[in-house]
Amino acid sequence: MADARPPKRVRTKEPEAEPPVQRSSRYWLEDGNVILQVQSTQFRLHKSFLAIHSSVFRDMFSLPLPAEEPLIEGCPLVVLHGDTSEDWAHLLDAMFPNECFVDNPPLLDAVGGILRLSKKYDVPAFRKRCLERLREEFPTTLEEFDKDIASISHPGGMEFSEMCAHSVNLAREVGVFSMLPSALYYLIRQEPGVFGEHISILDSVQDKLAAYKAYAEMSRDYCQTPLQWLKPSGCIPSPSCSTRDECERRRNGLFIDLIPDPTIVASIVDFWNEEDKWEEGLCEPCVTEAKELYEKMRKECWEKLPSYFGLPSWEELKKMDLE
Structure with missing residues (x-):
């Protein structure tokens, strides 16, 4: 009987080669005295500058370096694990603005990157502005x-x-x-x-x-939202209405048009809609009554808004916030 063939060797996937370490094109300061490595990017910066903004770096730099610590161009190397080079670029862009008194709206990516790092390294000044x-x-x-x-x-x-x-x-x-x-x-x-x-x-x-x-x-449930004014037993026609039949027909027509549209009935804290001409065909007293009820319910819905998403009240949420 012929010998059984030896089992085939399972091919293992070779690990992907890590990208080569490179210097930041913008934040490699020739007179810097510390090098931060984030992923494959190195930033050469000043210890004193980082320490001014961050209590974490201030404490870190107050400790003496081990005697065998390797140096790059005479600077200690600090490898920051768990961060991304993109987040660090956003934070350094905030620390080193191109212009004086910059007040341009930031990109969401920049806000997120700065908040992540400002929380991790305790950089309160930039965290405060991003939260604002x-x-x-x-x-x-x-x-x-x-x-x-x-x-x-x-x-x-x-x-x-x-x-x-x-x-x-x-x-x-x-x-x-x-x-x-x-x-x-x-x-x-x-x-x-x-x-x-x-x-x-x-x-x-x-x-x-x-x-x-x-x-x-x-x-x-439009009955509990600003569209409550469309209820047949609601505020239209108003007690002061002089064209009851016309206003009632207009209200019924709006009810038929608006209630089946989930994008409208789900907009529970939006403004009274002027563009769609909700007021057309209604007398002035009816418009006044409808707007008053709409605004009243809008305020109530705003206070309830967190509860729709299973969240605590506004005040409780604010107490939970990062400061």
């Missing part, structure tokens, strides 16, 4: 929400709701919980196909489920 930017974009009060601001830019090609999804992930990662209700609300104010696509970007299964549940709840 995020809170401007994703407010905790209806007054701030009503301001026409969009302080954080996003790369070309990224839709606003997509940016909101990435912002939810960032809020969870760095601990800015008070921005979650606004970011999630902005995310679901889209056509179902659009927000469904962008919800898939969310890292947390909890946030994905909360977004779908909130969308369903907001869409289902």
